[in-house]
Amino acid sequence: MFADPFFGRVAAGVVDFLRPLGIHPLLMLADTDDARADVVAHLRQGTADGALVVSTHAEDLLPELFVRAGVPAVLFARPATPIPISYVDLAHQDGAKLAADHLLARGCRRLATITGPLDVPASQDRLAGFRDAMARHGHPYVPIVEGDFMREGGETAMERLLTEHPKVDGVFVANDLMAQGALLVLRQHGRRVPQDVAVVGFDDSPPALACRPRLTTIRQPIEDMTAEMARLLLSHIEEPGSGPASVIFDPTLVVRDSA
Numbered sequence: 001m002f003a004d005p006f007f008g009r010v011a012a013g014v015v016d017f018l019r020p021l022g023i024h025p026l027l028m029l030a031d032t033d034d035a036r037a038d039v040v041a042h043l044r045q046g047t048a049d050g051a052l053v054v055s056t057h058a059e060d061l062l063p064e065l066f067v068r069a070g071v072p073a074v075l076f077a078r079p080a081t082p083i084p085i086s087y088v089d090l091a092h093q094d095g096a097k098l099a100a101d102h103l104l105a106r107g108c109r110r111l112a113t114i115t116g117p118l119d120v121p122a123s124q125d126r127l128a129g130f131r132d133a134m135a136r137h138g139h140p141y142v143p144i145v146e147g148d149f150m151r152e153g154g155e156t157a158m159e160r161l162l163t164e165h166p167k168v169d170g171v172f173v174a175n176d177l178m179a180q181g182a183l184l185v186l187r188q189h190g191r192r193v194p195q196d197v198a199v200v201g202f203d204d205s206p207p208a209l210a211c212r213p214r215l216t217t218i219r220q221p222i223e224d225m226t227a228e229m230a231r232l233l234l235s236h237i238e239e240p241g242s243g244p245a246s247v248i249f250d251p252t253l254v255v256r257d258s259a
Contacts, residue, residue, distance in 0.1 A: 005177070005205045006222065010054055010076065013226030021234075025052070036062050043071045050233045052076070052226070057119055072236040074229045078246070080121050086236065086244045088229045092122050093129030095218040095251030099172040099200040100133035102216070102253055108170030108198050112143040114157040114182060116174040126174050126202065143168070147178045151207075154181025162189055169197055170259070176201040176208045176217055183211050183258065198259035213257035225249055 014025055026048055030036045039062070043051060050072035055062055059080075066073040067083050075087035103111055113130050116123030127144065134142050143165050147153040154173060158181065161168055173179035179201035183193060191197045193213055201208055204219035228247050236242055 005207060006175075006203065007054070009205065009222040010226050013223035014052060014230055016223065017227035017230045030062050036065060040065050040069050040071065044069055049237045050074075052229050052233055055079075057117075059119070072233060072240075074233045074236070076226065076229060077122055084244045086232050086246065088225045088232065088247045088249070090122075090220050090225070090249050090251055092125035092251070093132070095202060095220070096126045096129030096172065097133040098218055098251060098253045099202070100130050100137070102255070103170040103172065103198055103200060103259060104134075104137055106170070106194070106198055106259060109139075110165070110167050111139065111170040111172065112145070112161050112165055112168045113172040114145050114147045114154060114161070114174060114178055116147060116149045116178075118146055123174055130172050147174065149175050149177060151177045151181040154178030155185050156181075158182035158185040162186075162191075171197060171199050173199060173201050176203045176205045176211075176215060179215055179217070179258075180207045180211050183213075183215070194257070194259050200259045204254050208254070208256070211258065216256045216259040217254050219252045219254050221249055 018025055028039050030039045042048060051066060053063060053073055054076045063075055063079050063085055064083055067085055073085060075085060078087050078089045079085060111134065113127065115127045118124060131142055145157040145160050147157045154177065157178065171182060173182050179199055183199060186193055186197055193199055201215045201217035204217045208215040208217045232245055
């Protein structure tokens, strides 16, 4: 978790919003059943007033545990199953459409995508948005390789794409870390970016600027989103019994050197 810059941006957004209010967040990891039970118990005992939850996998039961316990909580990203809990999210399908439109406008015609883990709703939405945009442009089939949101996963996925689809000329990668790995593999295979293969990432995280060439990407305003999570949570704490709310942010295309 701590190797992914996404979580650093989440923490920064929360702390920057809460610190001027004199509120200090407590970080708790809930990666096992016992740890989840411990988190819920702490909240029930009044150790904290509410929870900001970053939960990425569909099988995670923590959001439902909070609902059952009546604990004020706000999720980063919509829950995988419909439950009455507040969340903040991004219009992921719109972001994937921006990527598809940009790659096609560059003249790419043999496009593929490296997805995130397909049990994650955001990965599903990014894939669905990319496929839908491609279909609307007359491209009914898009090769996909599933990744894991990590740089090494991007390397493995790009190697597979080049083996199975050697004529690929454009790739949409579901996050910047995997795109960083994909760019490394393309360079190792002598593929020029963007001349031979254009690459678009997702998040606009620090790796996007560390890449060579610098990464064209879809910006997810994580700091603004997590600040909104904190605002929603404070509202729920101040008004017990208020209904769940959702806030959806819009992505933007950030054009750099890779596409």
